[in-house]
Amino acid sequence: MAPTPMMQQYLQVKSDYQDAFLFFRLGDFYEMFYDDALKASQILEITLTSRGGTGDDRIPMCGVPHHAAQNYIDQLISKGHKVALCEQVEDPKTTKGMVKREVVRLITPGTHTEGKSIDSKSNMFLAAAEQMADGFALSYVDISTGEASAIYIAGTENALLQELQSLNIKELVVSDQLFLLLNEESQDLVLSIEPMDFVYTADERLLAECPDDLKLSIQRLLTYISRTQKQSLDHIQPFTFNENGQLLSIDFHSKRNLELLQSIRGGETKGTLLWLLDETVTAMGSRKLKQWLHQPLANRHLIEKRQQLVESLINQYFVRVELQELLKEVYDLERLSGRIAFGSASGRDLAQLRSSLEKVPAIISELANSGHGTLANFSDKLDRCGEVCELLGAISENPPLSSKEGGVIRDGFHAKLDEYRYASRNGKDWIAQLEQEERQRTGIKSLKIGYNRIFGYYIEISKANMHLADLERYERKQTLANAERYITPELKEKETLILTAEEESLNLEYELFVKIREEVKQYIGRIQQLASTLSELDVFMSFANVAEKYRFVKPVFNDSREISIIEGRHPVVEKMLNKQHYVPNDCVLTDNQNMLLITGPNMSGKSTYMRQVALTIVLAQIGSYVPAESANLPIVDQIFTRIGAADDLVSGQSTFMVEMLESQYAITHATERSLLLFDEIGRGTSTYDGMALAQSMIEYIHENIGANTLFSTHYHELTALDQSLDKLSNVHVAAMEQSGKVVFLHKVKKGPADKSYGIHVAELAELPQPILARARELLVSFEAENKKHVSQVEQLSFFDDRDTESEEVLQMIADVNIAAITPLQSLQLLNDLQVKLSKKE
């Protein structure tokens, strides 16, 4: 059977939106048909029906009410789908034949800006990537706030995907070719192809900061946004680009290991540095803090500028309290700007913008009168946006949510509007008056005058009182179960007056409102700038509060590589410990001694110590104070960590392989200005393998990289390395034995640990006594054995009895150029050596 004209229209539109659920507007519903209906009815748990034809010809269909659509859209988007909203773009009343319908917007995981699932405290970025010779160009924008950035990502697809994950990007816009490259590995990431049939011509201002080879990705991103959103991109801010060297780079694994923004397990915020630091009072501030944590600075001047503001705010407690109260009243100016640009801002949004802007003069004067030069200077950066306030003076005090039902423009703003309103209000008074009169005239107390859309105004009299109705004047209009409804000529006459005035008033009001909204649009850039400055202020205050609350100090920077943290603490562990005492520890690294080999029993606090050093650096380089008695720090360019057993189960790699890959990444990228943290390298493989790898890595870093390095290990044999490596020194985390039990002191002391407390920890874990007793017995015999055979890795027993294979093995080792070998090559070498030796057996 040939499709009906309406279905033809549907199929035509759908052919352009194959990868989206097409929400096809029919009256008060969005309908879906065919496959869309089958799938959506399951996902959304709504009833599947059908239309047209008979039997197999029937078209599967399901629908959602227009007013409740947002909720269903949210559900589809959060599951990684896209929704194309197809609206009637002509007024059915004035159209003959089929109403024209068009997709007005494609909603995708990266462009979804409204709805319950949106977390206003986090950015929601949409990104585009281009492949380059040695990596990728990545650009991303938060459509709701207009913030935009572009960066280079060195490395393979994996590096790109990891960066996307750490920026929490759900959708990536790509070319066909890149789609093919990424499709297999993209997992939850939604890939959208932008063929660039037409290219959006971006305002030069947006691209000004970016190098040329990043521009294609920006073009692709903006073209996609303009094609799918079909709305103004006026609020998109210039793409920020940070030159190499401006930022402290922390790779995806390290961010996760250090739990800067997400905890290792589960990904929640509790237990992260963000959780400790976020005392911001606005959603904008919270987003800014996340951006800073994501990209700490590596420019001393910029860091010190932030520090100065934090310092001034710490010194000005009362100013801070006042400012915080004021900022709490400031709405999300960035999201409001986005809605204004999109033309979706309501009267209430404009009133929120106005009430926020009204706080600015007080914020400025609080800063300017603080008596603190730094704060006074900062206040100069705040723009009162006076013109916008003036424009918004037209908006009423409390506009309703809907902008079309009146009450948005205040009385006294527009003479004609006042006139209409007067007529309509007057008419309503007249009706109230008439009700009184009719009651008196008829003696019916329950008589009332009501209104509905179909019959307009009517007089309602209950059945019981009908005999009292003045039927000479009343004309019967409608009969209900218990009442009759009447009209009179004069009521109808007044009704026309009221309704005309009302309609005129609503139309004029909406017209005025849209005009104001359009006029505000030209100030979006300034509002965004103000928003950014206010959110910085919010973050500085959060830093000041945190510093005060947790006794942080201002770190001092040096231009060498020396680290001197005195009585440093791990702020998050400290907070978690609650009332228990956190044991502070020093970390001193100098140019001559910049590698620490950390030993100590399990659970003594080795990794906590290493993390606290890294967190101190991160805190310092975002401009915050740090948890210590004093800290003198270098500006670090990169932090690499290999901590804990964060199994990469998803990509199917073994723990040991992940450990090797992360080490490889660290060793090939680190410079002498980097900080390296290696926690128990090699424990994922056999003892000798692991020990040999650990030692060769330490030697390599010592000889070739020279980065500040903390290396924890269980291999006590490695502690002898301080004899051969002059920049390496031993420290250990002390523990004590008390009546056969281990007591952790968590104190980092000079020199190597002298005993393994593993069995005591097993005892703490309440392993059965017979196992513990046997383990103690075995330990004694192992130690005795060990003394006989090996004390250093170089003397591994399998090299003892020399024969041809062993000679060859020795030769292969002698041939290795330690300075040039990578960890992966050394792995391969170890494998070859093992193959040789197995031949010998």
Ligand SMILES: Nc1ncnc2c1ncn2[C@@H]1O[C@H](COP(=O)(O)OP(=O)(O)OP(=O)(O)O)[C@@H](O)[C@H]1O
């Ligand atoms: N300085 C400290 N003060 C107080 N408690 C601490 C300190 N350092 C660590 N702890 C506590 O000890 C626990 C174990 O610390 P951590 O995980 O760093 O030990 P570890 O030596 O790395 O252990 P493993 O060798 O088993 O990985 C922490 O969760 C914390 O509760």
